[in-house]
Amino acid sequence: MPPKNKGGSRGKAAEPKQEEPKKPQTVRELEWQRYYATNPYQKAYEEHGLSGMTPADRQAYCDQEYLKPGRVKTLSNKAQREFWKRVNEANIPFRSLPRPSDDQWGRDKNGRDIGDYTLEEYAAYGEKKDRYLRLFYDSIFFKSSNARAYDAPRRDGAHPIYTCSDEQLDVERARRQEMAELKRELYGQRLSPYSLDPDWDDVTPIPQSEPEGALAAIAYPEDYAEAMGYLRAVMASKEHTPRCLRLTEDIIAKNPAHYTVWLYRFAIIQHLNISIPDEIEWLNDVSLNYIKNYQIWNHRQLLMDHYYPTIATSASDVAALAESERAFMTRMLALDAKNYHVWTFRQYLVRKLGMWGDVERQSTESLIHLDVRNNSAWSHRFFVVFSDPAYTTPGSHATEHDPKVPADVVDREIAYTQDKIMLAPQNQSPWNYLRGVLIKGGRKLGTAREFSGHFVKNLGDDNAEEVRSSHALDLLADIYKEAGEKEQALLCLTRLSFKWDRIRRGYWEYRKGLLDQS
Template identity: 35%
Template sequence: MPVQSEDYVPFAQRPEWADVVPVPQYDGVQPLAPIFYTPEYKDATDYFRGIVKTGEMSERVLVLTEEVIRMNPAHYSAWQYRYRTLLAINASLKDELEFTKGLAIAHLKTYQVWHHRRLLLAATNDPADELRFLESVLNVDVKNYHTWSYRQWVLAHFDREEMWAGEVDYVDRLLEEDLRNNSAWHHRFFITFQRAGKDTREDVVKRELVFAKQKIALAPNNMSAWNYLRGVLDYSHTPYASQEDFVRPYTGTQVPLSFDSDVIDVENPLPSEGSRLPAVPAIEFLADIYEVEGKEGVDEAIPLWKSLAEEHDTIRKKYWEYRIHEAVTAA
């Protein structure tokens, strides 16, 4: 909570608020599990309750709700009342958007700052600068859940070609910086496969498979990239078996030497030097390929699952045993 500056004047001492009757929170109740409020917070929220009681919607309500929000940005009722007041007095929503920029950056993890922005942006219908603003916010916290889901809402809601256009490059950059950033992977899936009215073409599926495999080659134990690979295959109903040649080298114990380093197979990139092999997600993937091949396949998958249970992924022993049990029962 930000400390109030020394010249902060409580509402009880502001002459322009003399006509408002402050309402204390608890009337005749000695609350259990109370919060020790600061005098400033108690004062501001008493006046807020006073305003809510009379239903006043005026310019000064914006002053009051701002003070409450600055002291507690999660005060959803103050946000809600502020929004209703903005509409009631026909205030400039563009100014409000500008005003809440600072609050959004200061209180990234608060639901309300983002939702308020969403209401405003939907009302003004002018998202031109929003993605750039969000990039500056994500620079502060590149995995912030609210910021990402809000960015995705902005894209889906306004659905403008020029806004979608820059997204692949943006995600490319983020994954270049950190290929373990799962929020960026999810965003990649969102912009590629979840855009309304866009049938994903075969060449896009192929491009995305290659992209995921290149990233797996750099760090084969990165689950984000494997999940994306699986996601693309599932989405396009491509059998996992199509990736057997790619996956196999990742299940060995050593980084294979490329016979001819001049020839690079983009479809089947080999694990990079430094890779820790065998990679658990690769063993799992190979077992998944075998599992769908019927009884003989299951027989080949079982030793792979056993190696995960007993050696490579022991924390999930129960899960791998479950997989064996399920596969044997089904086969």
């Protein structure tokens, strides 16, 4: 222990003269002020060096170095007594603060040095940190209690039963939300929705496993990667609960093309026996936002396969479903009239729900009326007309004659097609349709010779030749071939090759070669 100062000391060392300190404005200035207050001779040393200091100040400065832990014990007993006497006379502080470093306060979320904070800013910053820590420890306590409540049903009666009320859950959600806001303000870090939700406390997310040193590791967004971690965990445990359904909805919103998530969602729907109409209503909104997504339509087909057996015996329920699906597909096709996924699903649905007949056929007429070049609508019309089990042969190929097709149906389709050709003679879709109708009806191509001839005049005459449709000329080549008029067929193909469709010259030359073989 240092000896007590006995009154009447002689030769007191002069205390360093210090100017009245200015009021510090920042945390850094306050820290330096405190440092110099506990190291009173340091300022003089920095400004004048040892040689420029007074003997008393120089001695006090050197003595202060021996106040550091362990230093004074290196002196002899006599020297220690002299040392403590000088310390008392010079009023040297027994404890001194370490010299501040430039980076000791760190930086905030915006990169600003916290040492440059005003004292008021730093006080507010400290209050937020204290508040966050209090919330953090309260949340830790809740998690412990919640875990016991989660395990309670699996314990025997000898153990106390812990419960977690809805009110406690709401309080914890509010607590975590406040924690998230504070963490974002303090550190710029964002907490995921799942870490904020007590419902997910019992799940440990499984992170994405990337091979070591991967050259092209996928940079997933943070929130998506975390949601996928929870998905892997619940899928690994084969959990099918409402929270898992909400999880799939979140991931689908982030990545609607994730095929595995859609399959898992359907498994949950089956397990929980969720209302299919409700799921379809949700799916409609998703479909309208992601019109080119295939997985949506595969999911819809799985729903239909699952739902149809439950209503198959009720004609009115099947009809209502067909009407609602047709109305929705009309909305989808209004956004993109040639959406391949919609047309593929529509063909499936016609077979599934028996949507044959005039209503479906007339729906294609509406789309063709809007765009006569909509080949998807033409294709669907052909399917509806020539696959109807009411009057066609089951399994009949699209390019073979079906003797069961009524003549009036064939006549109606020929007349309809010719009307549309007149609107746009160079549109290939109705010409292909016309060929298909003639083949299905078992009629020769020659029955369309007169009609096709309206679009081709003075063939072979360089000065007077007029071709309003290269597709009519193509059909005429096959008509002449069918009739055995090889020279006329060759002339049609030659004019197509050298004038009216030169970009496909190789194809027309190939067709000419087939004429020689025949």
